[in-house]
Amino acid sequence: MGSNVSIHNDCHINALGGVKIGNSVSIAHQTSLIAANHDWTDPLLPIKDQPVLPAPIVISEDVWIGCSCQILAGVTVGSRVVVAAGAVVAKDVLPNRIVGGVPAREIKSI
Secondary structure, eight states, X not given: OOSSOXXXXXXXXXXXXXXXXXXXXXXXXXXXXXXXXXXXXXXXXXXXXXXXXXXXXXXXXXXXXXXXXXXOTTOEEOSSEEEOTTOEEOSOBXXXXXXETTXXXXXXXX
């Protein structure tokens, strides 16, 4: 974890696959970072018994993650990014962007 990082109340961090947080990052309340996902490849296993696949999350420097966001396994959020409140980030975000929605998509380049 970098310096000048704020993680607000009621956040959940599942670091099974690893989580790296850069400098000057703000993570608003009720946000989840989930560094693992389920594998659904074995049709004979019940869903709850499917294996878990760890995958790292990287939050680069100078990032603002709004409240109630979900950052999913294997995602890299580039530097100088704003993630709008309530977004579900399921794929990498390029630097200097504002993203939002479910699933998150680029709203604006900054």
